[in-house]
Amino acid sequence: MHTFNRFKTALAAGLLAAAASSAFAADEAVEHPVIKRPFKLLPSADLVYTIKAKQKGLSLSGESTSNWRAGDGKYALLAETRAALFGKILEQRSDGTVDDYGLAPAQFVEKRFRKEAATTVFNRDSKTITFSEGDKSYPLNGGEQDRNSTVWQLSAVARAAPEKFVPGSSWTFFVAGRNDAEPWTFKVVKEEPVATGQGEVQAIHLIKTPPPNKKGQQVDLWLAPSLEWYPVKITFADDDGDYVEQTLQKIVKK
16 A cells, blocks of 8 residues: 555655646647747746646645746756755757847756656758657747746737737747647636745736647646746646646745
């Protein structure tokens, strides 16, 4: 029985890592938008989040950190998720330069719980996106993001043009994951209060839903204008009731 319980808990930790890393990826690659928008990068900072989740009927908790650095025409982002009893279950790294489109990833590396790291490369010379997992490739036209950089690119766009982030507006990016790429569209819902470790803040609520008539996770994202448009909350919700909720506890400017 103890062995079975440990197996269930390990399975849940693995599912939590998968949910936290791939919740955004559900859309088919039906288009490849090339959109140039004004942007204003967020100040370098370390952000700490608490995580609570339900996976396969088991409740899990943990902590996530995002170390964001931008300056001198470059950026780097390291995100780590740790679960109680297991330690680090997910690590995502994105780094690259800043060009006319905003963040221009050079590579994205993802290491999940008990899995080998996967690397996605944005080849600027050959203008292709390639993957260490699988043999797919996609053209690199400009403005493409990875799973780790997209929210920060979205925040930079919002910071440059806050007046355009009104209910009903939508924002699409072409995003590469571990072994494929697809467009993500975020839609603004409304402005609403969010309770954080730094008190209650007003935040812009956006959603990313799966395509019509398809199952998949809905992603809810809250960006706080009063906190430089840093992401203060993210939730990933499945049709079966499983979820992951990530809430900001503190920001340390660098």
